[in-house]
Amino acid sequence: MTPTNKIRDEITSQYTIDDHGLIRDLGKFQMEMLYVPFYWDAGMNGCASEDTGRVWFFEICTDERAAFPELGSAFGVSIFQDDNGFIYGTIHETQKAYERMIDKVNESQDGAQ
Numbered sequence: 001m002t003p004t005n006k007i008r009d010e011i012t013s014q015y016t017i018d019d020h021g022l023i024r025d026l027g028k029f030q031m032e033m034l035y036v037p038f039y040w041d042a043g044m045n046g047c048a049s050e051d052t053g054r055v056w057f058f059e060i061c062t063d064e065r066a067a068f069p070e071l072g073s074a075f076g077v078s079i080f081q082d083d084n085g086f087i088y089g090t091i092h093e094t095q096k097a098y099e100r101m102i103d104k105v106n107e108s109q110d111g112a113q
Contacts, residue, residue: 007067011037021070028087035068036089039079048079052105055080057098078105 011017011034016024023029029037042048043056050057056079058064065071074091076098081087092098 005067007038007063008034011035028081028085030086032087032089033068033070035064035071035077036079036087038064038068039077039089040087043079049076050102052102052109054109055105057092057102059098 015029015034015037017034018024021034023032023034023036029040039056039058042058043051047058048056049059058077058079060071060074060076071077071091074093075095076092078090078092078098078101079087080090090101092101
C-alpha cells in the first residue's frame with residue numbers, strides 16, 4: 001500500500017463517504033469533503049502552510065493530490081472551525097485566489113482587534 005492510499009483508506013475507514021466524496025456521518029465534518037479531516041489533523045499538528053490564528057491554509061502537494069483526486073487542479077485548501085465546533089473546508093483554485101483569501105482573513109482579524 002502506498003502512503004497516498006494509506007491516507008485515503010484511513011479516512012474512508014473512519015467515515016461514511018458518499019459518491020461525491022462527502023462525509024455523511026453526523027459530527028463536526030458532516031457534509032464536508034473527505035479530505036477535510038486530513039487537513040484538520042495536519043493543522044492540529046502545526047503543519048499548515050499559513051496559520052492566521054483562525055484559519056489554516058494549505059498549499060496542496062503532489063502526495064495529497066494523489067490521495068484525494070477530488071482536489072483536482074486546485075492550488076490550496078483552507079480549514080476553519082466555527083463557534084459550534086463544525087469544521088469547514090474551502091478549495092482555492094488558483095494561487096492568486098488563495099493569497100487573496102489569506103489577505104482577506106488577515107484584514108478581517110486586524111479590524112476585529
